[in-house]
Amino acid sequence: MQGAPYLVSYPGMIKLVLGDITVQKVDAIVNAANSGLLGGGGVDGAIHDAAGPGLLEECRTLGGCETGGAKATSGYGLPAKWVFHAVGPIWKGGGHREDELLASCYQRCLALAVEKDARSVAFPAISTGIYRFPVGRAAAIAVREVKAFLQGHPDREVLFVCFDKGTLAAYQTLL
Numbered sequence: 189m190q191g192a193p194y195l196v197s198y199p200g201m202i203k204l205v206l207g208d209i210t211v212q213k214v215d216a217i218v219n220a221a222n223s224g225l226l227g228g229g230g231v232d233g234a235i236h237d238a239a240g241p242g243l244l245e246e247c248r249t250l251g252g253c254e255t256g257g258a259k260a261t262s263g264y265g266l267p268a269k270w271v272f273h274a275v276g277p278i279w280k281g282g283g284h285r286e287d288e289l290l291a292s293c294y295q296r297c298l299a300l301a302v303e304k305d306a307r308s309v310a311f312p313a314i315s316t317g318i319y320r321f322p323v324g325r326a327a328a329i330a331v332r333e334v335k336a337f338l339q340g341h342p343d344r345e346v347l348f349v350c351f352d353k354g355t356l357a358a359y360q361t362l363l
């Protein structure tokens with residue numbers, strides 16, 4: 189499912205990729221985790237499988253993470269040096285601060301990118317799978333937060349890695 193990336197030059201660089209986040213050659217990949225940070229299904233399961241058992245061992249030391257937050261670990265067997273484990277909100281109809289909490293995930297991950305000096309960061313569409321956040325609405329928040337970040341950090345590169353064509357189309361409409 190790998191495709192050639194769509195490039196959008198903003199102040200920095202935004203790349204839109206159809207494919208698997210675990211194979212991306214970037215400094216950091218973002219995981220759509222849950223508050224336990226001990227693995228799960230979806231992209232979380234794929235990242236743990238690809239990284240190997242060292243990732244879960246380090247996750248056990250983190251003490252979980254609140255919704256809207258993110259914590260960093262090493263990448264272990266992944267091409268990426270870092271994994272930023274973000275905890276997106278579960279969609280409950282939109283009246284439970286879901287937008288704000290999702291925006292916070294992107295902000296926290298981008299702050300971790302600065303802290304760890306990760307020049308390139310790949311995001312999955314956080315919360316849009318098992319957590320059922322509407323894809324178009326989530327993509328709009330993701331693009332807004334990344335563009336705001338790149339204004340102040342034009343030397344960075346951000347990838348949106350879409351696992352299916354519907355998700356890709358949502359980002360393409362916005363970019």
Ligand code: AR6
Binds near residue numbers: 227
């Ligand atoms: N690469 C890129 N994107 C992927 C991949 C992959 N290998 N696999 C799935 N996606 P989800 P959530 C896409 O469900 O909604 C877990 O159990 C997927 O198609 O992974 O935030 C956690 O432990 C969708 O577009 O995450 C939590 O309990 C996007 O990644 C819960 O799921 C996010 O889907 C988090 O749910």
